[in-house]
Amino acid sequence: MVSKRSRPGNRTGVGMFILILFLVAVSGVVYFQTDLLRMVEKEPGLSGLVSVRGGVSLEQLKLTAGEIGIINSAVDRYRDTFTGVKLVVDSVGRIDHVEPGTVLVMAVELQTSGELVVKSWSRKLPRSKLVAQLTSYMAKAADEYNEFKRFPDVKQNFKTLYI
Template sequence: MKAFIRNTLIATVFIILGGVIAVQVGVVDTGSDPSDGLSGMVTVKGSVAARDLGLSKADVKRINRAVGSHKNMFTKVNVFLDAREDKDPSEPTTILVMAMVLETDGNCEVRSWSRKVSRDKLISQMEVYMKKAAREYEEFKKFPDVQQNFKCLYI
């Protein structure tokens, strides 16, 4: 009887361990939203949340890669999104209003002007803006006397 209980306990432990490993590796879909995988540096604010966008795993990877490539320059990426229409924000043709604020480790932040962008172009626009903002901020840092007078750069 003791052997049966011990074997049952061991089998139960292995089944639970196998389930945990399957979820971690991605064999089993937990139903979690891919936007849960966004870098901790990214915050989405406004009337449209990240989960409303229907981000694919590829979208999340692109955003995280763009943020990661500028992590030495920007410490936080705030994305402000509002729906322009009364449509589902995850639909490719839905028009969103996007603005970004890129915080730096200095006393300055880089802000974008609000712009209309369709949902299917949102990720590429974020990537383009981060590259442009990084170039402009790098140029701005070359002039320390100018830095003293500005707390915000609009691009």
């Protein structure tokens, strides 16, 4: 007599069910975590090192793909100098939506790998010049900070460097 436990037919069905369930689970993880199966191109986003805060949100700024690319390129260029970029943007008066001619108030905080923060003074500028001013400031701040680092005895006494 053959016992019910040793019948090969039952194991094959259960084994196939477990195998199919495993393949479905792995396929789901691959699909949702990596988007390998999607052919839709994602919109470009700002680098994770950049944060925007203040009275004007990132969505209100309506940065174009080209502007995002310029900002990300500048952040990548100065990655060894600055570990984070905080952009503070406010409006002059109350605004509902931002246009290229809208006057904004911008200030920038650049985090360094040490305890020092490089800050800009607030400045008024039209929205159309925001990205150019930001990248120009980052270049100037990187030069000044690298010059500042040459003097270790002075560096110990400062927590914030305004440019």
